[in-house]
Amino acid sequence: MTTYFVTGTDTDAGKTLASSALLCAARQRQLTTLGLKPIASGSEATPNGLRNRDALALQAQSFPPVDYPTINPWTFAPAIAPHLAALEAGAVLNVASVTQALSDTLTGTPRDLTLIEGAGAWRVPLNEAEDFADLPRALRLPVILVVGLKLGCLNHARLTAEAIAADGLTLAGWVGSVVDSAFADDSPRFAANVALLKRALPAPCLGIIPHLATADAATAQRYLSLDTLLPLATQEATP
Structure with a gap:
């Protein structure tokens, strides 16, 4: 079982698209998968209760299927x-x-690849004293x-990588996601920014x-590689 915590440089950095795509790529290798979004705000009322779009996307790429809660x-x-x-909900x-909830799930639902997606970015508060970075620290996850x-991503990426290292955790890899259409991905300037990130971030680009x-996950997964994320034994299981 291989488990990673997924964070982003900012809100709407593309965490769910990248996570779903990685899970989709694993499923195409006939691997079992699980995508978790333990905490989500911005959810819609449905006949089955509140549902969050990002969590639903992760659920869709989890195989064998698991229930929404x-x-x-x-x-x-x-x-x-x-x-x-x-606080507003009294929770x-x-x-x-x-x-504890994540540990129970990981123990009871072991998969070849499990991704736990945070909310927002690395230092988003969980309460007055703790933040989302404390979750992978407690679980000792890469x-x-x-x-x-987008404009400003070089600073955001390097600061986040430094914070992850300062918290004693391993950056296993990074994914670039073009979230601003004006940040043209076919220009020399774009290529120069990506090249700088590949030099500056202490982990492979996935x-x-x-x-x-x-x-969608099926389209995005074509641009990603799982090779550095999965143990060799798991990679060799690919048909």
């Missing part, structure tokens, strides 16, 4: 910072309860960083997802 046990309606959404978020490729007209 397993994917997203803490779901909040307003699209605001999760710790504020929890308590803390590292101990979230990591981290995948999704870099939202791929660059261009700005897609149809931003």
Whole structure:
């Protein structure tokens, strides 16, 4: 079983697209997968309860299938910072309860590849004293960083990588995701920015997802590689 925590350089950096694409690529290798979004704000009311679009995308790439509460046990309606959404809902978020739930899921639902997606970016608060970075620290998980490729991304990516290292965690790889269509992915300047990131970030680039007209996992996975994420034994199991 291989498990990673997925964070981003900012809100809307493309974490869910990258996570879903990596899971989709694993499924195409006939591997078992699980995508978790333990805490999500910005959810819609449905006949089955609140549902978050990102969590649903991860659920769709989880195989064998699992129920929604397993994917997203803490779901909040307003699209605001999760710790504020929890306060408004009268819920308590803390590292101990979230990591216990995740540990139970990881133990009870072992998969070849499991991705746990955070909310927002590395330092988004979980409560007044803890933040999302404390989750992978408590679980001792390596981290995948999704870099939202746009103006300012070089600074955001390098600072986030430095913070991950300062917290004593391993950056296992990074994914670039073009989130701004004006940040043309066929220009010399774009290539220079990507080249700088490849030199500056202390982890392999897993791929660059261009700005897609149809931003779905099946399309995005074509631009990514799993080779550095999966143990050799798992890679050799590919038919």
